[in-house]
Amino acid sequence: MSTTPTRTAAALGALALTLAGCSLTGGGGDDEAGDGGEVTVVTHDSFALSEDLLAQFEAETGYTLTFVAPGDGGALVNQLVLTKDSPLGDVVYGIDNTFAARAVDAGVLEPYTSPDLPDSAGEYVLDEALTPVDVGDVCVNVDHQWFADAGLPEPVTLEDLADPAYRDLLVVTNPATSSPGLAFLAATVGAFGDGWQDYWADLADNGVKVVEGWSDAYYVDFSGSEGAGLRPLVLSYASSPAAEVTAGGGDPRTGALLETCFRQVEHAGVIAGAQNVEGARAFVDFLVSADVQADIPGQMFMYPVDTDVALPEAWAAYAPLAEEPHDVPAEQIAAEREDWIAAWTEIVIG
Structure with a gap:
């Protein structure tokens, strides 16, 4: 820690x-x-x-x-x-x-x-x-040590997260109750346009776990912070790895996937x-x-x-902002947010 x-x-x-x-x-x-x-x-x-x-x-x-x-x-x-x-x-x-x-x-x-x-x-x-x-940039964070120990290449893109190689490894937060969760949902809308629902169906099929708030996702389910969780991929912030720098100044065991971010x-x-x-x-x-x-x-x-x-x-070194975060205009978020959440809930929660 x-x-x-x-x-x-x-x-x-x-x-x-x-x-x-x-x-x-x-x-x-x-x-x-x-x-x-x-x-x-x-x-x-x-x-x-x-x-x-x-x-x-x-x-x-x-x-x-x-x-x-x-x-x-x-x-x-x-x-x-x-x-x-x-x-x-x-x-x-x-x-x-x-x-x-x-x-x-x-x-x-x-x-x-x-x-x-x-x-x-x-x-x-x-x-x-x-x-x-x-x-801040809301991004998926990765536990470098977990992937190194497992001998599995780390994902890089949003598309990678739906790959069966990463089944049951990701935990995110509910966009209805969590601002990072809604930011990540917006990132997928920005990345996939009308195809965002298909993407979330793929994530659901790939075992994505959903919790209500950031604290539970990061401290309970994620393996990379306090090391107690079972999932090496978590929705957090691009700055989170800077908080994981060791007491002696060593590299953190976590990093941010900067191709998954929303500002x-x-x-x-x-x-x-x-x-x-x-x-x-x-x-x-x-x-x-x-x-x-x-x-x-x-x-x-x-x-x-x-x-x-x-x-x-x-x-x-450890908290750079993404050079090209996924973007959705504020007026589009305002107009479509509730429809997004309703559709997301039906797809992911059922």
Whole structure:
């Protein structure tokens, strides 16, 4: 197991605060952003930032932060929609570009894009209610050691994953409940067009396993992280191998299949009906500040949207973004997402 935290492992501190019903306590500094009080931050379960940065936010603004984490990115948006009339909090982080349209169309967000957004993030802005915070490629990860021990060549492409040579080796997440799952479904639509359903039928016949969220896929079923799972192929991120670098700096046993990727962008926004609108806006601004952007790679293993931020040294070798990720326009995702999920469910789940 790596000494560098992965997205979920790094989030445990924030989740502990939530489960304990506690909040961070700031230093009661100058209340420059508003009248102070509590700001409830709703996130997916892989949110993590350094505690000193969160404490600094509280000290400088006079706000007190409380965190609520209802699940993976898909579950996060589902809960925002279901609780629209009684909002879970003031500000949300973790709505990605595959679920963004659902949140916007459901009216769960107030119009606000941070004026502090770096110029390099402009290409990722989807709507005035969303502020892009970080970027990552959702890709299939491979356990190099497993394949070496088995004497089996590693797959490279999406097509390879449906080859009988790799039967019962892949675990993915459900696109109805998981934002990486929906991103991977979009990758297959981008790669195969109208033939994506046939491709998923082939994957189903080849024994693909489906779980609800990323944590179960990566930590329970995958053989390459903590080594306890039985499947050497898992849906994760291109940056995940950088989290598996050994304590002595040795090469990780995992890698990303960069021909299987979809580019995911995660956003923050002010929740409609927020009790503390000014605090919510201040937190959105905080997420695109230079200090937080520099903290994101080491805490959440995503690329910051601010390209001026220096990346960890290991990322050049072990966390490259795909040169040609599979792409589907955001408007197509918005128009066809529900039909995709319904068809996928019938094909794969039955």
